[in-house]
Amino acid sequence: MSESVHHQITHRHWILVAAMLAMFMAAIEVTIVATAMPTIIAELGGFSQFGWVFSIYLLTQAVSVPIYGRLADLWGRKRVFFIGTSLFLIGSVLCGFASQMGWLILFRAMQGLGAGAIMPLTSTIIADVYPPRERASIQGWLSSVWGVAAIIGPLTGAWIVQHFSWALIFWVNVPIGIISMLMLARWFPESRREQTQRLNLTGSGWLMLTVSALLTALLQAETLGYWVVALFAVALLAGYALMRHEVRADEPLFPMAIWRSRTLVAGNAGNLVIGAAMMGISAFLPTWIQGVNGGTPLQAGSALAMMSIGWPLASMLSGRLMQRTSYRFTAQLGSVLLILGTAMLLTLHSNSTAWQAGISAFVIGTGMGMTSTTFLIAVQNTAEFHIRGICTASIMFSRMLGSALGTAVMGAVLNYNLMTRLPGHRDPVQQIMSQPQRDALSHGSLQQMVSEIALSLHWVFAVSLAIAVASLLIARLIPAIRPH
Structure with a gap:
C-alpha cells in the first residue's frame, strides 16, 4: 500500500x-x-x-x-x-x-x-x-x-x-x-x-536478551538485591553484541534509516523522556495524595485520571495545530505544558487538595498528549512505507523503556532521600499509607514523617521537571513544517 x-x-x-x-x-x-x-x-x-x-x-x-x-x-x-x-x-x-x-x-x-x-x-x-x-x-x-x-x-x-x-x-x-x-x-x-x-533472528535474539535483562533489573531492583549488578552486566554485554551485529548485518533489525534521520531519532528520544516523565506522575502522585495529604484511594485515582483525560484531548487538538503551524511548534508547545505541569507539582504542600494535584496532572497530560502525538506523526510521515512498521514500533518501545527507566531512577531518588532524612524508620511511606499505623503515631512523629516524605517526593518531582525540560530541547530537532 x-x-x-x-x-x-x-x-x-x-x-x-x-x-x-x-x-x-x-x-x-x-x-x-x-x-x-x-x-x-x-x-x-x-x-x-x-x-x-x-x-x-x-x-x-x-x-x-x-x-x-x-x-x-x-x-x-x-x-x-x-x-x-x-x-x-x-x-x-x-x-x-x-x-x-x-x-x-x-x-x-x-x-x-x-x-x-x-x-x-x-x-x-x-x-x-x-x-x-x-x-x-x-x-x-x-x-x-x-x-x-x-x-x-x-x-x-x-x-x-x-x-x-x-x-x-x-x-x-x-x-x-x-x-x-x-x-x-x-x-x-x-x-x-x-x-x-x-x-x-540473531539480532532479535540479542535484542530480547538485552531488553529482558535490563527491564528485569529495573523493575525488580528491590527484590533481586546484588543480582541486579549481574543483570546489568548481561544487558550491557548483550547490547554491545547487538550493536556489532546490526552494523555488520545485511538486514539489520533496526534499519539504518532510523539513525540517519534527525526526525526519527528525535521521535524516539522524545518518547523515551515522555515515558520517563509520565512515571513521575503515575507512580508517585498517588503516594503524595494518600501519604502526605492523607487522602483516600478514590481521591488519588481521580487525580491521576485527570492526566488520562488531558492526554487524548490534547492529542486530538494537536492534529489541527500541526496543520496550522508545524511539527516543531506543536511539540514545543506540548513540552512547555509538560514543564508547567511538573513545575506545579513542586508547589504542592501538606495542605494541598486533591483537586490541586489533579489540575497539575491534567496540565501534564495535555503536554504529554501533544508531544507524543506530534513525535509519532512526524516519524510516520517521514518513514517510507517499507519501514513504517518498525519505525512506529520503535516509538512504542522507546516509551516503554523510558517508563521503566523513569520508575527506576525516581524510585532510587525517593529511597535515597528517605534513607537520608528518616534513617531510623523502616519503610516510612508504608507507615503513613496504612491507616492503623498512621493512627498509632504521635502527632509530632506523624508531622515529622509527613514533612520529610514530602521533601523527598519534591525531589522526585524535580527530576520529572528536568526530564520535561529535556523534551523541549528534543522538540527543536523535528522540522518546522506542516503535515502534507
Missing part, C-alpha cells in the same frame, strides 16, 4: 473502529487487572509474587514490540496483527483458568507477547490507510481510547469482581478482540511490497 492509494480505501471508518477496539482492549487490560488483583490474591495466594503479575506483562510486551514492527514490514500488517492478537486472546482465556499465582504469571507473559503487536500495529494500520494530512487528527482518536480506558477500567474491574468471578476481567477481552479481527479481515485491504528479506 503506497501513499498514492489512500483514496481507494472505501471503508476507512470501519478500519478506524476496529483499530480503536483493539487499542481499547490493550489499554483497559492494565487498569482492570490492577483493580481486581486484591481479589485474585485472596483466592490464589502468592502475595510475594504480586509484582511479577504486572512486570512480566510489561517485560514480554516491550521485548516483542520491535520484533512485531519488523515482521509487519516483512509479512504484512494484517497477518502479524492477527498473530499477536490471537496470542493475546489465548493468554487472556488461560489467565481466567489459572489455579495458582505461578500459572497466572506464565499466562500474563503470553498476554504480553501478544500485546506487543497490538499497540504499534494499530497505529501503523491507521498510518497506512490515512494520508499524512489526516493522520494527526485520526491518531488523536486512537489516543482518546486511553483516556476512556483509564476511567472505565477501574470501574468495570470493581463491578466484575463484586458480582462475578475475577476470571471475567480477562475473558471480557475475547469478544472485543474477535470483533476487531473480523472487521479488519473484512475491510482492511492488506497490501505490501514484495520482500526478499528475512527476519534477523
Whole structure:
C-alpha cells in the first residue's frame, strides 16, 4: 500500500473502529487487572509474587514490540496483527483458568507477547490507510481510547469482581478482540511490497536478551538485591553484541534509516523522556495524595485520571495545530505544558487538595498528549512505507523503556532521600499509607514523617521537571513544517 492509494480505501471508518477496539482492549487490560488483583490474591495466594503479575506483562510486551514492527514490514500488517492478537486472546482465556499465582504469571507473559503487536500495529494500520494530512487528527482518536480506558477500567474491574468471578476481567477481552479481527479481515485491504528479506533472528535474539535483562533489573531492583549488578552486566554485554551485529548485518533489525534521520531519532528520544516523565506522575502522585495529604484511594485515582483525560484531548487538538503551524511548534508547545505541569507539582504542600494535584496532572497530560502525538506523526510521515512498521514500533518501545527507566531512577531518588532524612524508620511511606499505623503515631512523629516524605517526593518531582525540560530541547530537532 503506497501513499498514492489512500483514496481507494472505501471503508476507512470501519478500519478506524476496529483499530480503536483493539487499542481499547490493550489499554483497559492494565487498569482492570490492577483493580481486581486484591481479589485474585485472596483466592490464589502468592502475595510475594504480586509484582511479577504486572512486570512480566510489561517485560514480554516491550521485548516483542520491535520484533512485531519488523515482521509487519516483512509479512504484512494484517497477518502479524492477527498473530499477536490471537496470542493475546489465548493468554487472556488461560489467565481466567489459572489455579495458582505461578500459572497466572506464565499466562500474563503470553498476554504480553501478544500485546506487543497490538499497540504499534494499530497505529501503523491507521498510518497506512490515512494520508499524512489526516493522520494527526485520526491518531488523536486512537489516543482518546486511553483516556476512556483509564476511567472505565477501574470501574468495570470493581463491578466484575463484586458480582462475578475475577476470571471475567480477562475473558471480557475475547469478544472485543474477535470483533476487531473480523472487521479488519473484512475491510482492511492488506497490501505490501514484495520482500526478499528475512527476519534477523540473531539480532532479535540479542535484542530480547538485552531488553529482558535490563527491564528485569529495573523493575525488580528491590527484590533481586546484588543480582541486579549481574543483570546489568548481561544487558550491557548483550547490547554491545547487538550493536556489532546490526552494523555488520545485511538486514539489520533496526534499519539504518532510523539513525540517519534527525526526525526519527528525535521521535524516539522524545518518547523515551515522555515515558520517563509520565512515571513521575503515575507512580508517585498517588503516594503524595494518600501519604502526605492523607487522602483516600478514590481521591488519588481521580487525580491521576485527570492526566488520562488531558492526554487524548490534547492529542486530538494537536492534529489541527500541526496543520496550522508545524511539527516543531506543536511539540514545543506540548513540552512547555509538560514543564508547567511538573513545575506545579513542586508547589504542592501538606495542605494541598486533591483537586490541586489533579489540575497539575491534567496540565501534564495535555503536554504529554501533544508531544507524543506530534513525535509519532512526524516519524510516520517521514518513514517510507517499507519501514513504517518498525519505525512506529520503535516509538512504542522507546516509551516503554523510558517508563521503566523513569520508575527506576525516581524510585532510587525517593529511597535515597528517605534513607537520608528518616534513617531510623523502616519503610516510612508504608507507615503513613496504612491507616492503623498512621493512627498509632504521635502527632509530632506523624508531622515529622509527613514533612520529610514530602521533601523527598519534591525531589522526585524535580527530576520529572528536568526530564520535561529535556523534551523541549528534543522538540527543536523535528522540522518546522506542516503535515502534507
